[in-house]
Amino acid sequence: xxxxxxxxxxxxxxxxxxxxxxxxxxxxxxxxxxxxxxxxxxxxxxxxxxxxxxxxxxxxxxxxxxxxxxxxxxxxxxxxxxxxxxxxxxxxxxxxxxxxxxxxxxxxxxxxxxxxxxxxxxxxxxxxxxxxxxxxxxxxxxxxxxxxxxxxxxxxxxxxxxxxxxxxxxxxxxxxxxxxx
Numbered sequence: 179x180x181x182x183x184x185x186x187x188x189x190x191x192x193x194x195x196x197x198x199x200x201x202x203x204x205x206x207x208x209x210x211x212x213x214x215x216x217x218x219x220x221x222x223x224x225x226x227x228x229x230x231x232x233x234x235x236x237x238x239x240x241x242x243x244x245x246x247x248x249x250x251x252x253x254x255x256x257x258x259x260x261x262x263x264x265x266x267x268x269x270x271x272x273x274x275x276x277x278x279x280x281x282x283x284x285x286x287x288x289x290x291x292x293x294x295x296x297x298x299x300x301x302x303x304x305x306x307x308x309x310x311x312x313x314x315x316x317x318x319x320x321x322x323x324x325x326x327x328x329x330x331x332x333x334x335x336x337x338x339x340x341x342x343x344x345x346x347x348x349x350x351x352x353x354x355x356x357x358x359x
Contacts, residue, residue, distance in 0.1 A: 179207035182355050184322055186336035189345045193332050195223055200324045200336045204247065206357045209309020215245040215262075215324060217300040225327040226264045226300060229293060233266025235282070240325050245302045246347060248321040249357070251312055255350070258283060258311065262302050264293050277348050285311060319353040 181203040188194045198219035205212050217224075226243050239261040240246070250257030255275035262268055268291065270283040291304035312318060324336040335345035338354045346352075 179205045179210070179212060180358075181205040181212065182357075184338055184355065186322060186324055186338060187340070189335040189337070189340050192334045194334050195220060195328060198326070198334075200326070202322060204320055204322060204355060204357070206308070206318065209307055209314070210305060211249075211308040212303075212305045213247055213260075213322070214301060214303045215322070216302075217324070217326065218298060221295075221298060221300055223329055225329050225331075226295070228265065230265040230267060233263075233268065233290075235269050235286075235289075236263070236267040237269060239263045239267060239269060242325075243327050244325045246323045246325070248323075248347060248353060249308075249318055250350075250353065251316045252319050252356070253317070257348075257350075257353075259348070260289075260304070262289075262291055262304060264295070264300060264302065266291075266293060273348070276350065283311075318357040320355040320357055321347060321349075321353045322355065323347040 183203045186200040200217050202215040245262045247260050248257050259271045268289040270286050271280050272283045294301045326334045339352045341351045
């Protein structure tokens with residue numbers, strides 16, 4: 179599977195802990211989607227929830243540290259939003275168009291992903307069968323994002339691009355990664 183690598187940039191003007199970076203990779207082959215987010219730097223000052231057992235589907239994961247990605251057909255307004263928490267909690271939402279028709283995607287009853295924490299890095303990796311979510315010949319595009327919170331409560335919003343006046347990961351003009359059909 180060919181992976182597209184990406185760096186994420188923080189939203190301009192937000193307080194970012196020195197030396198922090200978010201990078202990763204995404205790819206799709208024969209209906210299998212792989213995505214990896216990697217947060218590196220001094221992560222000891224970040225509010226990273228410990229692993230929960232058992233992890234479960236939860237809402238509002240973006241209120242804490244959360245790794246996100248969005249995927250949709252290039253010629254459609256509809257898209258999916260995936261939320262992954264370092265605690266292992268997750269959710270997948272389907273939208274009909276920009277922030278409209280939000281509902282949990284029922285194709286998933288579980289979303290197992292790996293979280294690896296090191297002294298100066300946190301990696302979140304997901305490999306999932308996604309072939310039934312879109313027609314098999316669809317050209318797809320993706321946006322990738324992260325919300326990073328410090329122990330002091332400050333949040334920074336990271337994305338491939340920030341085309342609007344405030345952080346908004348749902349904008350289709352931020353779906354910059356093209357995935358093969």
